[in-house]
Amino acid sequence: MKKLEDLQAIISNAVDNLAFPDHPAELYEPINYILSLGGKRMRPALLLMACDLFGGDIDAALPPALAIEVFHNFTLMHDDIMDNAPLRRGQVTVHEKWNNNVGILSGDVMLVQGYKLMMQVEDHLLRPILDIFNTTAVGVCEGQQLDMDFEQRDNVGIDEYLEMIRLKTAVVLGGALKIGALIGGADVKDADLLSSFGEHLGIAFQLQDDILDVYGDPEKFGKQVGGDIISNKKTYLLIKALELAGNQHKTALDKWIALKQFDNAEKVAAVTAIYNSLNIRQYAEEAMQKHTDKAFEALDAINLPAAQKQYLHDFADGLLVREN
């Protein structure tokens, strides 16, 4: 198995060599710009890894891997407009550097470029792979819509939340792995299992993110601890706490959520204390473990020697113990 770092390097090099037209400049420059901001290239690397897992030719999987990366960056370009985000990977976002219209139209043509890249597969794989790509793209749009809906609602349930993170972040991982598996020569059953591995891993990873926001080591986590609490973000933890809270805790949570002016550290400490007394961390870790288990079950069921799957196993393990 090729190592993740090697695959990421292959992707980075291929992204640098993607050639879009020069003209009209305001349509294509933003594509080059957002792709140049870097990132871990995790999704396309997973696609190549899946192809490699089944003994396929990585070169044949490169255009679809680039398609996934271009598609992912299209969603970032439009999400940044919707979220009014000033920065992306520490650099100004496309709509800030140019304007909203440039961000909208450049993103549109990027989605089409994603399809063009995804079509660079053998004829017999064209329809099944585009079907997966369509399902992935629809899922990501639905997930983004649900995420925006949830910001306006105060009665979001745990199941809805899990479905939202599945759509918004996990289906792309599952889709990338499934496409890579098919190119690598996997049968549909194994490709579906690998897709399931990716989806459950993605959900577990997102739940870990929710947990680390509150309980992570700030030095290792690299983000402000309690950022989600400060911004009232509807994470697994907050939703579960609102579900389980008795009158007293509910009143306290509602107060902190409604408060416009507060001391950040004080709010984080108060809400964390409520989480602690409701055992929220344990619930979240159980949910995370459930999806981790399902991910590994799917991986184990793939019809390949265990040794061959060890690398993906280790990769998932590494992803899920970034900390604590």
Added chain:
Amino acid sequence: MKKLEDLQAIISNAVDNLAFPDHPAELYEPINYILSLGGKRMRPALLLMACDLFGGDIDAALPPALAIEVFHNFTLMHDDIMDNAPLRRGQVTVHEKWNNNVGILSGDVMLVQGYKLMMQVEDHLLRPILDIFNTTAVGVCEGQQLDMDFEQRDNVGIDEYLEMIRLKTAVVLGGALKIGALIGGADVKDADLLSSFGEHLGIAFQLQDDILDVYGDPEKFGKQVGGDIISNKKTYLLIKALELAGNQHKTALDKWIALKQFDNAEKVAAVTAIYNSLNIRQYAEEAMQKHTDKAFEALDAINLPAAQKQYLHDFADGLLVREN
């Protein structure tokens, strides 16, 4: 040959029966909304007409025809945001009825739905038809970008303008006809000829629109005469006039363009007088005739009996003499 009205009715009925998911509502309701606003369904009807022309089964062409209509309405949804347009076909635009974010994301998923519909073709046509669809979609995005660029520029040339209207409006007509032709069983050569017919017809139609804005009969034209002049729209006429004007006319045109406050009728009369003295109408009509001729040349070259092509010939004739 099936009549245009019959094909439009088939499309309208099929559009009404398009079933998108109910949930998330803010993602899918805007799609149903914009599609319900009507319109002439000209692009999908042309696709069916092309299929019919070559003796193909119209039912087989219906999903791709719907794909073209869904795609066209996706471009309208995003263009309306970019143009800050309050109304579309006399009804509030999607971004006004909901908000910009809804318009962006709903449009995104609409483009994906367009691909899903376009994929409902026989396997041997999947790649060639998606290649055409990709080229069409890229062209429309490039055309929209050029159109926005031109608003900011004061040195737009005639050739650039013709390329812009080709991309923004004509390639979809050509693409729709080419896809329909392939489904109908045409060979690539005839499909390309029909595509060329559609593109040149589209350019001629747009040039006629530019001419009618100034020289049309207001009762028949259905728009305010001189609307383009009032808004300084860079039409064929204005670009040609700026190109041909001597010092005196150039100064007068520049003055009217720069003027913030003016009497509409006075500006229209003054600019029209300049057009007249520069013979602009004649240049524009010659350009229009050139593309009309090229459209008919392409149609004539298609390897079918003339009688079979008469309906498309008459259709084009009808399109190009709406007036005067």
